[in-house]
Amino acid sequence: MSNTPMAASPLTRAVLEIDEYASGLGWDQPARLFALVDTARLRAQEPGLARQLGLENEPETSGLTPIEQDEVPTGKPLDEFLGTIAWPDAVTGCALTVERLMLPPSAEAQVPQDLSEAALTKWVAQHPERQEVRMTVAVLRDGTRESALRLREKDSPTDVLTGKDLVPGLAEALAATFEE
Secondary structure (H helix, E strand, C coil), X not given: CCCXXXXXXXXXXXXXXXXXXXXXXXXXXXXXXXXXXXXXXHHHXXXXXXXXXXXXXXXXCCCEXXXXXXXXXXXXXXXXXXXXXXXXCCCCEEEEEEEEEECCHHHHHHCCCCCCHHHHHHHHHHCCCCEXXXXXXXXXXXXXXXXXXXXXXXXXHHXXXXXXXXXXXXXXXXXXXXCC
16 A cells, blocks of 8 residues: 555545655656556456555555556657557556656746757756656546646655646646547
8 A cells, every 4th residue: 555645536546646656766767657447447357467456455446546558768759659549448547757847937038039949948957947847647538637746856745736737738648648
């Protein structure tokens, strides 16, 4: 059982569980993709896998189990990679955890115009107000969303911000993996 605090919804619990897992791996990690499956359905239909994941004695009958997928390719833009994904019906949702550099809103006016993507990335990386953030974003087939943000400078389980609209662009890209 993880140390993930109880949360209001199974999706929030799954996002916090993934955040906790990623935190245990440390910073400077590649993006990680997870399938989210209904825990009760997994136990009923795949008892061997449920046992392997340590779920056979879990008291919870409603919940989501994150299952990490193969590595996310590093040589391909994330949005292009996500565009290649199609999930089987057994997958209820998906989640992605990724690290990025962010600037506070006050720095937006300082961004030089007409920079290439590479030049903008370099400019942000050198900005004195930049912050490293780990984002975990999850979506369900029905459109439900949840996110968790953890700043590197405040790397503590009690300093994780959660909310459904924290990273809307990434949530949209993940939701598109369920479109036919």
